[in-house]
Amino acid sequence: MQTTSDIWETLYTQRAIRAWKTDPVPEELIWKVIEAGTKAPSGTNTQPWGFVVIQDDAIRQAISDQLHEGLKGNEGLQQMLEQRSQSADKTTRLMLKGAQRLFTNLASAPVFIIPCLYQVSSPAPEGLLSGSSIYGAVQNMLLAARALGLGTVMTTFQMAAEQILREQCNLPDDATPVALIPMGYPDAKFGPTTRKPVETVTHWEQWGTNKERVD
DSSP, X not given: OOOOOOHHHHHHHOOOOOOBOSOOOOHHHHHHHHHHHHTSOXXXXXXXXEEEEEXXXXXXXXXXXXXHHHHHXXXXXXXXXXXXXXXXXXXXXXXXXXXXXXXXXXXXXXXXXXEEEESOOOSSOTTHHHHTHHHHHHHHHHHHHHHTTOEEOOBOGGXXXXXXXXXXXXXXXXXXXXXXXXXXXXXXXXXXXXXXXXXXXXXXXXXXXXXXXXX
């Protein structure tokens, strides 16, 4: 199991995991991951969230089936996938292969976590800003899972399965799913990851003003 207590190793090796082993995830680890999410700061400390854990095979399969059907009926997405499958870039092709496996085998993850915005009362304008605190909680959970040797990927698949989620999980009207996080022991390796150099995405004082990095 690729566990770590080093925060820097956690940050630098966390990656999107899209394939999982069949081993069940101990409940105590699920509690730890969600508790890590609750430690995130939120605007005026309102903590506008609730987290639904789905382990039931039938519900996970129903969500996966609906996603797969939606994929088959989305011509634009199908065309994009076809174009990327012919890319000359190996990394792009590998990412596409992982994404296609995720689309068709989502239910193989033994746990789904559905973060929901709940009773949002932020003074920020309604929309993204009013509930954005929940994404700090989501990232906390992704990092905690990595530290515990669990693989995750943040998806927005909840949009395609909201009706099933509301019916099967009895979500109240004022609970809005904002992500779907599949989680399990990874059938893949964690990082290192390939990212843009920090110097190319950092601007000093004004956009376009760069500096050489000093460690």
